Amino acid sequence: MKSVWRPCATLVVILIWTTLFLSGCYDLREVNDMNIVTGIGLDEAENGMVRVTLQLVNPNNVPSAAGGQGSGRAFLTRTVEARSVEQAVNKFSEVVPHFLYLSHNTLVVFGDAYAKHGLSRAFDYFERSRFFRRNQLFVVAQGEARDVLAASTTPEPLNSFGVRFLVEQTARRARLLDSEQLSVLKAYLSVSKSPVMALIDVRDGRLRVAGAALFREGTMVGTLTPNEMEALSLLRSGRGEISVSIPCPTSAADTNTSLQIDSWRRNMRSSFVGQRLHLEIQLTVSGEIERLCPGGQLNKQVLRSVQREGEAIIQRRLRTVIEKLQSDGSDAGGFGQWMFQNHPGWWREHGADWSDIFQHADVSCAVQLQIRRAGLSSNAPEVMVNEVDKAPKAGRGEDIP
Amino acid sequence: MFHKRKGKKMRHMSLSLESNSQYGSLGGAELGPDSPVPDTLSAMAQSIQEDWDRCADLQTRIVDVRGTKVLLVWIRGSVNLSRLELSVLTPLTEIYRERPRLEHIQWALRSCRLNPLRTRREVNQMIADGGVVLYVDGASVALSVDSGDAPGRSVDKAENEPTLYGPQEGFVESLDVNLALLRKRIRSPHLKVESRRVGEYSHSEVSIVYVDNIVKPQLVEEARRRISGLSVDTMSDIYKLMELVTDVPKTVFPMVEETERPDRVVGGLMQGRIALMVDGAPSCFMVPVQFVTLLASADDYYMNFILTLFIRLLRHMAFWLSLLLPSLYVALLTYNQDLMPTPLLISVASQHRGIPLPTVLEALVMMVSFELLREAGLRLPRAVGQSVSIVGTLIIGDAAVRAGLVSAGMVIVVAATGMASFALPVYGFVNPNRQLQYLFVLVAGLFGLVGIVTLGYLLVVHLVSLRSFGVPYMGPIAPLNFHDLKDTFVRAPWYAMDRRPEQMETVNPRRGRTRRPGPTKQSTGENP
Amino acid sequence: MEKERISSTQLVVLLIWTTLGTGIVTIPYVLGLFTVRDGWISTLLSSAGGLLVTAVAWLYIRMLEMRRLTEALLRTFGPVVGRALGLWVVFWIWISNCTVLRELELFVGNTILPRTPEYVIGFLASTTFAYAVYMGVEVLARTGEFILPLSAVVGPVLIMLSLQYMDIHEMMPVLADGWSPVLRGAVVPALAYGMEFGIVLQYLHAVNHRQSVLGSLVMSTGLVSVVLTIVVAITVGVTGHSVSYLNYPVLEMVRTIRVGRFLERIDTLYVMAVMSTIFIKLGAFHYAWCEGMKDIFGLSSHRTLAVPGALSVWAGSLAVFAKAGTVEHFIITDVPSYFVFTVLVIPAVTALAAWWKQRRTHRGAPRRNVA
Incomplete structure (x- = not known):
């Protein structure tokens, strides 16, 4: 009897257990039924409402190697207003057929009105949700986020990828700081509390990096132009491609000496004059010559003067941006973080008043420039243009290089 | 008188x-x-x-x-x-x-x-x-x-285990010839052949072949014990014997190493294993066997040892791919779309527009039709078989995609799985993997990657619990034996493989004492 | 059937998974509650827990040879008291396993299967460890060995990929808040996760060599604390102060990874890797539980309870820790003292009692050196 009983009992037990799973496939999501969200925009609307714009991929119109080039655009945008972000996102199920798939979101755009009222309210949603990854890009729109998400980014068919490309390649030139959610939150949670995000502008339906938005504790307090951003980048050690141009003595158009800065290191010292904080920044930058003034010859004197002038120009640009930061009350240069890391004892006593102390601090910069390379030529071609029938100057004994 | x-x-x-x-x-x-x-x-x-x-x-x-x-x-x-x-x-x-x-x-x-x-x-x-x-x-x-002359064929190429290099002879249906093929390669009285008649009607001769000063005596004793306990009517091939002497009957994985190549048998005997041969079978099998041995091909031993590494790794990958690829695809498409790069997800989504079946069913349909195709090609005469495969490829590959019944990605995945399974050197692995695929696809359809990992874990537990004639099946990996790893993912050069596998517990663990080759001092002209 | 044995390598692997399985998920979270910048010091200090267990194990093995803890309790304290203490130990294993399973359910449910009921996830996990334990301790240990290289590849790759986001300055200034948060933070890793090494006392009968037990303990303690320190340091370096509010900081570290446009959102892989190691951990505890029950109730084999026991753990995980936060609360507030009593005090007392008993029986007789 046992031989019959055992398989039967096993079968019954298995059947009972399977009933537990009968409703199965709880998390099943077919790709055909999903709207892939690649960008989210948050805008301030009237009556304390928030306007959420989602950018959805239209897969059949995305050009691919298989030739899936359709007629329409590769993406579409939909907008919904609600009391809060999550309510708006949930409301999309009433507006768009197919469910939203948020995991592939790569871009979050905040309208500047929204940013000026503070972003901190949105942070928890983006941090808590299991769909969003911290590597998504946070940017601020000059105007409405909706317009940024709808703009064309040809040749990149998908807008959000286009924006990311723009921001990333600008950041590689040090004209922007990295503004992924991770770095924004790190900066937000550091003692400096001053995140910086990319600022995007729409003109005639096309996108442009307009600079950066400065924040203090999650509220947008000002903007910086890309040129000012270069200077801000110099205030943190790093690498990039910063162009410094020194005007030529002959002030004709399109003539100057250009340097390309590729790496720099910042050192700081702090001291107190009475109650006033004195910060001494020492910046060591190195770069190469991108262009010389017409007729420029690369000899010792010229090199030295280019170096001196370059140092002075960088110093001026640093001073301008520091003054701007101080007036906006944003510590985007990470001075507070530096003070905390190097003088934790002092910080424990005075850290609470940091933004006040920083605004009145006396910041001085010293720049040391090293020109490491001179590109592929030594002298400018104009040096030879009138003397091609003669031997070069050194050959004539007139000039020792 | x-x-x-x-x-x-x-x-x-x-x-x-x-x-x-x-x-x-x-x-x-x-x-x-x-x-x-x-x-x-x-x-x-x-x-x-x-x-x-x-x-x-x-x-x-x-x-x-x-x-x-x-x-x-x-x-x-x-x-x-x-x-x-x-x-x-x-x-x-x-x-x-x-x-x-x-x-x-x-x-x-x-x-x-x-x-x-x-x-x-x-x-x-x-x-x-x-x-x-x-x-x-x-x-x-x-x-x-003795003037018997039973009908049979002469020694021919090993059809089922072809290799590029090395000897090409394969076993035939006569035990005497097969033993002679072995004797030809091991010319020593230490090569022992113990024969027994098994089968009430067939009286087939079953031989235990081993090298007596290498093999662990208990192993031979165990084989003798298992064979003498047999009581069957006929024993016309090794497959019946395989099932009857295995340690774990309830497993889909091959618990013996079947081969029709005498050189492979010689290799096995030198590792301290034993071969069981049946009169009338054109192949024999070796025990104990380990998982990694089954992913080794005779070519590995004839090829440069450095090049072997890549090919062995490829085969290990092929094993897991042939088991998991369709289920991973299903899991990625229906549960874990996060893992796909966005451009890929978009392209998959555009491929999938308008496909009537859910991905799981699509996968199952494709897998079943692939199996049908394979089975049809296998059983038909060779000339017809080719036309079947052409028609099948056309139907499955192109027409089905054009008709919007299945997505191109699914066709690629199922075909790649088939390729991976054909890359396995031992046919005994092909069928278990093919059929376990279905289970994996089902759990992938129920729970996505979590299901695959759970079932995979159960499979690993099963694999490590297997033993072939007392030797752990998962070989030198689990339990770990550093020394034996020399012939698993890598095939160490022969001068480094100077010892037989430790897990076989051989009586004579040394293979030889060849030094690492290279010019000697005399030949380079230096004074000693 | 010959007796099942596991080698010292296998024991080390088993012990590593036993602590690291859920440790890697929960310890950074627990540390984040006390200290962020100095979390890595806490994990280094937490090796004290494993060393304490090693000390007790040394004493225990000296007095009671290679007997399982439950077996030794019965021998030393007799059927009544011994059984009661044995039940306490077995209950400790059971509740620990419920905690682990609950953590797994929460982790998987929270991250990749949000709509799947937790009981289903729990059931899937239960099948794995029921099967592994049913197959015996050798199979369990070999499974651990098999998983090790897989995790040893996935783990470092994930860590390397996230290194690009690491900022060492997130850990500066060192010890800015003094030692107090660091020590508080070290309590749970040392006394909850470190004590989990105590499970080794239920495995003594299966270990190959007596000398290897203590070595294995020290080795696994060292490895675990090194791995944890690296992981915590990188997590803090990558995610910064978010560690203090994130439930799964290491997961967040993995979620950060983005290499070009093709390699991102690979946290699912991390969840899978953690899941498979937690399966081992569940199996390790469950085997200890089955062996304990076998001793206490005189069962013929540990297999008898492999499946029913797994079901009871499954039910227990859902019944005992139903609400959000109960597991964490239990781990942070109750577990340290509870585990210390069970893993340190009970074996130590047993060893002392055995020593006293031995002395009494040998009184008058010439002194025998107890080796």
Whole structure:
């Protein structure tokens, strides 16, 4: 009897257990039924409402190697207003057929009105949700986020990828700081509390990096132009491609000496004059010559003067941006973080008043420039243009290089 | 004289006792009564007629050799008649003594191998084996004349395990030839062959082959024990034997290493393993076996050892791919879309627009049709098989995609899975993987990657719990044995593989003492 | 059937998974509650827990040889008291396993299967460890060995990929808040996760060599604390102060990874890797539980309870820790003292009692050196 009983009992037990799973496939999501969200925009609307714009991929119109080039655009945008972000996102199920798939979101755009009222309210949603990854890009729109998400980014068919490309390649030139959610939150949670995000502008339906938005504790307090951003980048050690141009003595158009800065290191010292904080920044930058003034010859004197002038120009640009930061009350240069890391004892006593102390601090910069390379030529071609029938100057004994 | 005969008889008794024990518990009852050979020719002829009643292919012939009647019995077709003529009939006619007795006939036939047969069962066995039984009227023993020539093919290329390099010979359906192929490669008396008859009707010869100063004695003992416990009616191939001597019957994975290549067997014997061979089977199998051995091909040992690394890794990958690829695809498409790069997800989504089936079903349909195609191609004659594969490829590959029944991605995945399974060197892995695929696809459809990992874990637990003749199946990986890792993912150069696998617990662990090759000091011209 | 044995390598692997399985998920979270910048010091200090267990194990093995804890309790304290203490130990294993399973359910449910009921996830996990334990301790240990290289590849790759986001300055200034938060943070890793090494006392009968037990303990303690320190340091370096509010900081570290446009959102892989190691951990505890029950109730084999026991753990995980946060609360507040009593005090007392018993029986007789 046992031989019959055992398989039967096993079968019954298995059947009972399977009933537990009968409703199965709880998390099943077919790709055909999903709207892939690649960008989210948050805008301030009237009556304390928030306007959420989602950018959805239209897969059949995305050009691919298989030739899936359709007629329409590769993406579409939909907008919904609600009391809060999550309510708006949930409301999309009433507006768009197919469910939203948020995991592939790569871009979050905040309208500047929204940013000026503070972003901190949105942070928890983006941090808590299991769909969003911290590597998504946070940017601020000059105007409405909706317009940024709808703009064309040809040749990149998908807008959000286009924006990311723009921001990333600008950041590689040090004209922007990295503004992924991770770095924004790190900066937000550091003692400096001053995140910086990319600022995007729409003109005639096309996108442009307009600079950066400065924040203090999650509220947008000002903007910086890309040129000012270069200077801000110099205030943190790093690498990039910063162009410094020194005007030529002959002030004709399109003539100057250009340097390309590729790496720099910042050192700081702090001291107190009475109650006033004195910060001494020492910046060591190195770069190469991108262009010389017409007729420029690369000899010792010229090199030295280019170096001196370059140092002075960088110093001026640093001073301008520091003054701007101080007036906006944003510590985007990470001075507070530096003070905390190097003088934790002092910080424990005075850290609470940091933004006040920083605004009145006396910041001085010293720049040391090293020109490491001179590109592929030594002298400018104009040096030879009138003397091609003669031997070069050194050959004539007139000039020792 | 009497004394001598008695000695002979004694030896014979012991021989027949031994042969009795070979027949297993039933004692060979199917061969007829075990009574002594009758002592007259008519009684002998009658007893054979009784036992071989209604056997149209039995040939009996009575020859009168100068007054003594001699009975010859054989089975048509399994005896080489010209050889019989030459070695038996001609010498018999050349006997000039009147009424020759058994001894005289034996003398006349001295060039043949003659064996005395004392019982009816022995007689019947000899007839069944394809020998010629010769009975001289009035004698108390019959003689067997070895002029059997059972039909069979000659040694040919190993069809199922082709290699590019190395010897190409494969086993044939004759045990004697197969053993000779082994002897050709191991010319040492230490190569032992222990044979037993298994099968009440087939009386097939099953041989345990091993090298006695390498192999662990307990392993041979275990094999003997397992084979002597067998009680079956026929044993016509190794597959039945495989199932009957395995450690774990309830597993889909091959628990023995089947091969038709003598060189592979030699390699196995040198690792301290044993080979089991069955007469009539064109292949044999080796035990104990480990998972990693099954992913090694004979080519690995003939190729450069550095290049082998990549190919072995590829095969290990192929194993897991052939098991998991469709299920991973299903999981990625229906549960874990996060893992896909966005451009890929978009392209997959555009491919999937308008496909009527859910991805799981799509996968199952494609997998079943692939299997059908394969099965059809396998069973059909070769000429038709090719056209089946062409039609099938057209239908599955192109038309189904164009008709919007399945997505192109699914076709690629199923085809790639098929490719991966064909890359496995041992056919025994192909079918388990093919069929476990379905389970994996089902759990992927239920829980996505979580399901796959759970089922995969259960599979790993199952794999590590297996043992083949006492040796852990997952070989040097789990339990870990650093020394044995030399011949797993990598194939160490021969000079480094100077020891046999430790897990085989060989009596003689050293393979050799060859030094690392390179120019010696003399040859480079340096003074010693 | 010959007795099942595991080697010292296998024991080390088993012990590593036993602590690291859920440790890697929960310890950074627990540390984040106390200290962020100095979390890595806490994990280094937490090796004290494993060393304490090693000390007790040394004493225990000296007095009680290679007997399982439950077996030794019965021998030393007799059927009544011994059984009661044995039940306490077995209950400790059971509740620990419930905690682990609950953590797994929460982790998987929270991250990749949000709509799948937790009981289903729990059931899937239960099948794995029921099967592994049913197959015996050797199979369990080999499974651990098999998983090890897989995780040893996935783990470092994930860590390397996230190194690009690491900022060492997130850990500066060192010890800015003094030692107090660091020590508080070290309590749970040392006394909850470190004590889990105590499970080794239920495995003594299966270990190959007596000498290897203590070595294995020290080795696994060292490895675990090194791995944890690296992981915590990188997590803090990558995610910064978010560690203090994130439930799964290491997961967040993996979620950060983005290499070009093709390699991102690979946290699912991390969840899978963690899941498979937690399966081992569940199996390790469950085997200890089955062996304990076998001793206490005189069962013929540990297999008897492999499946029913797994079901009871499954039910227990859902019944005992139903609400959000109960597991964490239990781990942070109750577990340290509970585990210390069970893993340190009970074996130590047993060893002392055995020593006392031995002395009493040998009183008068010439002193025998107890080796």
